[in-house]
Amino acid sequence: AQSVAQPEDQVNVAEGNPLTVKCTYSVSGNPYLFWYVQYPNRGLQFLLKYITGDNLVKGSYGFEAEFNKSQTSFHLKKPSALVSDSALYFCAVRDRSSGGGNKLTFGTGTQLKVEL
Amino acid sequence: DVKVTQSSRYLVKRTGEKVFLECVQDMDHENMFWYRQDPGLGLRLIYFSYDVKMKEKGDIPEGYSVSREKKERFSLILESASTNQTSMYLCASSTPGLGFLEQYFGPGTRLTVT
Numbered sequence: 001a002q003s004v005a006q007p008e009d010q011v012n013v014a015e016g017n018p019l020t021v022k023c024t025y026s027v028s029g030n031p032y033l034f035w036y037v038q039y040p041n042r043g044l045q046f047l048l049k050y051i052t053g054d055n056l057v058k059g060s061y062g063f064e065a066e067f068n069k070s071q072t073s074f075h076l077k078k079p080s081a082l083v084s085d086s087a088l089y090f091c092a093v094r095d096r097s098s099g100g101g102n103k104l105t106f107g108t109g110t111q112l113k114v115e116l
Numbered sequence: 117d118v119k120v121t122q123s124s125r126y127l128v129k130r131t132g133e134k135v136f137l138e139c140v141q142d143m144d145h146e147n148m149f150w151y152r153q154d155p156g157l158g159l160r161l162i163y164f165s166y167d168v169k170m171k172e173k174g175d176i177p178e179g180y181s182v183s184r185e186k187k188e189r190f191s192l193i194l195e196s197a198s199t200n201q202t203s204m205y206l207c208a209s210s211t212p213g214l215g216f217l218e219q220y221f222g223p224g225t226r227l228t229v230t
Contacts, residue, residue, distance in 0.1 A: 006158075009156070034218060036221075041223075042223060042224075043120070043206060043221035043222050043223045043224050044159075044206065044208075044219075044221040045221070046218040046219070046220070049218060090158060090159065103161065103164065103174070104161075104219065105161075106151075106158045106159040106160075107158050108156055108157060108158035109158050
């Protein structure tokens with residue numbers, strides 16, 4: 001079975017400050033990990049993913065995420081937050097050893113609020 | 117750009133009605149998915165399809181069925197709508213592969229069952 005946890009329902013940060021949105025996962029094998037963002041009244045947009053290799057993954061809009069196998073985490077980060085980053089962020093996981101179909105398991109989401 | 121469209125942004129139906137939610141993608145993707153999104157619960161997979169006329173149950177299939185007669189179209193059917201099916205419904209598509217390919221989402225349909 002595969003699962004993902006986002007321990008924070010909401011994260012508040014001032015514009016210009018670094019931000020971190022936390023994600024931990026559980027899989028029986030090795031994971032593929034994803035971050036998606038949902039702006040108000042929009043569908044989910046892909047931000048970045050970890051497949052293999054370098055533990056630091058860079059994605060859209062200046063976001064990056066660090067894969068930490070020992071801590072089973074995949075935290076989303078950005079060095080300097082913008083008000084326009086305010087949105088709902090979802091972490092997702094797929095166990096590489098699971099069957100076909102590209103089935104993802106999503107976390108419950110973290111609302112990021114960036115204030116002036 | 118990949119485009120996934122859903123037939124309605126907002127829908128209001130009465131309890132007991134049969135409801136059809138339509139999803140169309142224009143990128144010739146084999147895989148298509150239906151999720152529901154609820155506050156505090158995230159996205160939960162209802163059904164997915166990896167080919168025409170093929171379907172598999174997701175995590176919460178009860179009360180739903182699906183139809184995929186053409187590759188580009190994936191329909192979600194609520195046979196007899198109930199108030200606990202009030203939710204945001206998201207459709208997604210992707211190409212098959214080794215599981216590391218991202219899914220592309222439609223804008224969502226917010227369904228209210230009264």
